[in-house]
Amino acid sequence: SMQCFPGLVLALSSLLGALALLQLTLYLRVPSRYGKHEERLCRPQGRLPARCAWFLQELPSFLVPALLLALRSPPRLEPLGCRLLCCLFCWHYFYRTFIYPFFTRGRPFPLQLLFFGMLFCIYNGFLQGYYLIYCAEYPNDWCTDIRFTSGLLLFLLGMGINIHSDLLLRQLRKPGEVTYKIPQGGLFTYVSGANYFGEIVEWFGFATATWSLPAFAFAFFTLCCIGPRAYHHHRYYLKTFTDYPKSRKALIPFVF
Numbered sequence: 001s002m003q004c005f006p007g008l009v010l011a012l013s014s015l016l017g018a019l020a021l022l023q024l025t026l027y028l029r030v031p032s033r034y035g036k037h038e039e040r041l042c043r044p045q046g047r048l049p050a051r052c053a054w055f056l057q058e059l060p061s062f063l064v065p066a067l068l069l070a071l072r073s074p075p076r077l078e079p080l081g082c083r084l085l086c087c088l089f090c091w092h093y094f095y096r097t098f099i100y101p102f103f104t105r106g107r108p109f110p111l112q113l114l115f116f117g118m119l120f121c122i123y124n125g126f127l128q129g130y131y132l133i134y135c136a137e138y139p140n141d142w143c144t145d146i147r148f149t150s151g152l153l154l155f156l157l158g159m160g161i162n163i164h165s166d167l168l169l170r171q172l173r174k175p176g177e178v179t180y181k182i183p184q185g186g187l188f189t190y191v192s193g194a195n196y197f198g199e200i201v202e203w204f205g206f207a208t209a210t211w212s213l214p215a216f217a218f219a220f221f222t223l224c225c226i227g228p229r230a231y232h233h234h235r236y237y238l239k240t241f242t243d244y245p246k247s248r249k250a251l252i253p254f255v256f
């Protein structure tokens with residue numbers, strides 16, 4: 001049966017960190033090509049409806065850790081911290097897999113990115129799940145540790161911002177519409193990438209609560225992946241809408 005190999009965790013986390021840096025260098029100059037940054041002349045046959053694409057892409061991030069958790073034998077009931085933290089991860093991806101896609105009004109998603117996105121979700125789902133279920137050791141009172149409580153608070157705050165901002169974006173369109181408008185309300189009052197800001201806060205909260213290398217690597221990956229994207233969204237809005245709010249920042253309220 002499976003057991004913890006610390007070397008495997010270290011190797012997978014390092015590779016995740018390296019992928020993050022690769023993304024940063026790739027996507028600082030040009031955005032990843034989906035949504036508003038997709039080239040208009042792209043072949044229409046190379047895409048899947050947003051609904052299917054996001055469902056398929058994010059499913060492994062839910063399924064892999066959920067299966068690892070369910071199939072572990074003997075079931076690991078102690079310490080409580082491990083299961084709780086693994087459930088937080090699955091909870092986010094339950095939303096992202098089973099709720100978000102069914103309401104999205106996004107444009108069809110490129111198959112090629114879907115493929116890489118899925119690979120990424122398998123990889124990260126395995127790393128986070130494997131670490132928490134087979135490797136993590138927490139003292140029995142971890143649930144009252146300041147790292148756990150403050151991290152959990154950040155996670156919940158970030159998730160709240162992320163879900164609320166996803167909702168505000170969705171409401172900009174009627175079903176079937178594919179046009180872009182100026183997002184209003186919530187944290188969009190302050191930043192162009194409010195949904196991304198929420199997601200980044202969420203994963204840094206998760207990293208603090210788990211106090212683990214894999215989770216910090218994933219938070220860093222998220223920052224390198226959607227941080228530049230927030231900046232490109234911001235530039236797109238400034239270029240497209242002459243009446244775009246001048247005080248609005250790209251990602252971090254009042255700062256950047």
Ligand code: NDX
Pocket residue numbers: 019020022023026032034035036050057058104105106107113116117118120121162166169170172173178179180181182183195196199221222223225226229
């Ligand atoms: N999926 C994470 N890299 C990614 C997909 C792409 O969950 O090869 C990372 C995620 C993947 C990426 C994933 C990993 C790295 C990949 C990359 C592709 C290439 C890259 C694989 C897995 C890669 C290397 C080199 C390392 C191998 O029409 P539309 O779609 O634009 O409509 C949008 C709409 N909208 C508007 N509607 C009206 N008016 C406006 N002004 C609008 N602005 C937007 O709202 C969408 O329907 C919706 C949201 O759009 P947008 O662009 O704001 O968000 P989006 O990027 O689609 O993300 C959706 C949510 C969001 O909450 C975000 O926080 C979360 O997913 N997310 C996204 C990406 C990654 C991630 C989280 C994470 O890293 N944690």
